Amino acid sequence: MARDSTLKCSAPQGMVHLARLLQFSDTTLPIGSFAFSNSLESALQTGIVNDPASLLQYVEFILRQSARMDGVALLHAHRAAIAGTYDAILEADCELLCRRVGEEQQLMLTRVGKKLAELVLKITPSSTLERWLADIRTGATPGCFPIGQAIALAHMGADEAETFVMHQYGVASMILSAALRLMRIDHLDTQRILFKAQERANDDYLAVCSLCLDDMATFAPVFDVLVAHHTTTHVRLFMN
Template structure:
């Protein structure tokens, strides 16, 4: 029961790691009318979830295995490889700022030697500190298996976008919960499609999303950092 309670705690959208400051490109998607309504929002959430699985999800799974094998260098490799593949300064900022915040929070309530070493390397600039790698270190130390960790990450991505949607568009909590419920249908297929991929296969083709991220970098009026 304690294990389940902690899974809920670390997947809660109110976890104080700063994810509320980012929209995962949704703000620009609305400004450019790529997303216009709840149907478009569902499609957008599913697009980002697919991209996240093929990028962040692969890095998370590799880092999780590395933590269990006590292979710190492999953890850092996954961190660096993911950072290099994320297009756009704001996407990199989101990954590293929230990742560091999660690590710092966990170090106060569930510390581990590897986590402290990783935070030290972030401070020194030796590794970027991406969120999926932070989740892998923290969750593996807590006894969370790789499937649970992947599901928690994907849930957090969808929750972040839908939380932003409530502040950016005419939509209510019922619609966002319906979208979240529907979007979670794909999580098993996404996991099975990436669980055996190597870091070299960590890639994503989502040009519309990349353009939206680039658009948001130069827009003059915005509510979110990303």
């Protein structure tokens, strides 16, 4: 078939923006998240998760918890980054860490947060992110991952809803990536679970978008027990 010489193509607006959002939601992003399972390892050892159905329930539970903790801090940090109110970023960072139960949970947040800041600054300059990383290194702020994600994505032009969805997607992907190494499940099952779990993104965002930092809390005793269990187990593949 002959090519229509009159056809003129134009790139839709936002293609570069979309490509960069995909890059920073990729599970292969080298920030060390592969070392954590969000306590799935203990959930399997204690029998709370034992098949694809219970894994889906676990992922949805963690997403709900994440939205009401990390998600609230992330939204406040994103708004602060857009507004240029740096002190509000530090406030969200500290408020989030002090609500995280368990040393390994705190380690996960801060280690991955620092790695993300270092990675982004190798790719694109950001004065806010550079200042935040400097404060992490001096101990002035803990450096929680959702805060770094909020700063970085605000710098790249992502709105708060996009930033929230990317964070929640990363949480689900982290658990399901660990599941492939921890239980008898294949990639088809994990992709089906990921597809299903994302149905809650809109409701979770609407549930937390108007909350203040003082509202940031979850009642999740089973998860807290799993976090404690993981710190004492003798054989484990993941740091958390």
